[in-house]
Amino acid sequence: MSATKFSRTVMYRLLAVAALCIAFTLTAFGQVQTDTSTATVGAPAKSIQVERGEIVHVSGNSVVIKMEDGTLRHFDNVPDSTTITVDGKQLNVHQLTPGMKVERQIITTTTPKLITTVKTVTGTIWQVSPPSMVILTLDNGKNEKFTIPKGQKFTVNGQETDAFGLQKGMRINAQKVVEQPETVITQQIKRTGIAPPPPPPPQPDVPILIVFVPVPAAPAPVETAAATPAPAPKQLPKTASDLPLIGLLGLLFCGLSLSAMAIRGALARLG
Numbered sequence: 001m002s003a004t005k006f007s008r009t010v011m012y013r014l015l016a017v018a019a020l021c022i023a024f025t026l027t028a029f030g031q032v033q034t035d036t037s038t039a040t041v042g043a044p045a046k047s048i049q050v051e052r053g054e055i056v057h058v059s060g061n062s063v064v065i066k067m068e069d070g071t072l073r074h075f076d077n078v079p080d081s082t083t084i085t086v087d088g089k090q091l092n093v094h095q096l097t098p099g100m101k102v103e104r105q106i107i108t109t110t111t112p113k114l115i116t117t118v119k120t121v122t123g124t125i126w127q128v129s130p131p132s133m134v135i136l137t138l139d140n141g142k143n144e145k146f147t148i149p150k151g152q153k154f155t156v157n158g159q160e161t162d163a164f165g166l167q168k169g170m171r172i173n174a175q176k177v178v179e180q181p182e183t184v185i186t187q188q189i190k191r192t193g194i195a196p197p198p199p200p201p202p203q204p205d206v207p208i209l210i211v212f213v214p215v216p217a218a219p220a221p222v223e224t225a226a227a228t229p230a231p232a233p234k235q236l237p238k239t240a241s242d243l244p245l246i247g248l249l250g251l252l253f254c255g256l257s258l259s260a261m262a263i264r265g266a267l268a269r270l271g
Contacts, residue, residue: 033120041181042112049106058096065102086193099196107188112181119176121146130163136172149176 053073057064063075083090084102123136126143135145148163155173156165166172 035118035120037116037118038182039114039116040111041114044109044111046110047108049108051104051106053102055096055098055100055102057098058093061093063093063096082191084191084193086195091193096193097196101194101196103192105190105192107190109186109188111184111186113184115180115182117178117180119178121174121176123172125166125168125170125172127168128163128166130166132163134163134166146174152176 051067053065053067055063056066056072061076061078061080063078065073065075067073078093080092080094083092084096085091086100121136123138123144125134126137127135130148131150132148133145134148135143137143151162152174153160153162154166155161156170
């Protein structure tokens with residue numbers, strides 16, 4: 001029995017707490033209700049910033065890029081989730097290679113918007129000091145002071161009035177409308193790249209015609225020796241006799257003698 005009573009006591013307490021929470025939620029909702037809406041009041045403006053460069057060094061999650069103006073920019077601790085679209089593939093920092101051309105587009109969109117906040121207050125007037133202040137007794141029995149905005153209108157028994165038409169004891173419903181312009185800026189980053197060209201393929205084996213051009217041989221070096229006197233001609237040995245020469249001279253003298261005798265006889269006959 002005691003266990004059953006304990007269970008019932010716990011259940012009743014839980015139900016009471018739940019009922020209080022629901023009642024508090026409904027009371028708070030009935031006292032002050034706030035509605036906020038956002039509307040676009042103009043055409044969005046876009047600006048695009050383009051940065052180009054070439055990867056010159058990659059080490060782990062660090063990348064060094066040479067920009068178009070020649071400056072070097074070091075990007076350290078690049079997250080693995082940051083990717084670049086290269087030839088239709090998503091590459092992370094560990095798949096980048098030196099020589100790759102990269103481009104980053106930063107698209108900034110500026111959108112003018114108007115945020116409208118509507119606060120609805122319901123309560124009974126406990127004290128009013130027009131045109132700037134009113135104290136309301138809310139549904140939870142507490143009094144709360146409100147500042148009356150300039151031009152604020154109140155609904156009393158279905159009729160609209162201003163702060164000077166309020167009196168103590170009136171049940172009123174008031175709305176406070178606040179319009180606040182706001183500029184919403186969003187950025188979108190697109191990263192693209194171009195892989196470096198592959199190295200040229202090796203040339204196929206093509207027979208090569210080799211033409212040999214004869215090269216004239218260099219003339220042999222001429223050795224110049226020191227001038228030496230020519231050797232004296234050797235004297236031939238005497239192998240012939242003088243007898244034929246003596247015989248020939250004898251014949252010659254005989255012929256001369258005969259000729260002289262003939263000439264002399266011819267002269268004698270003539271004389």
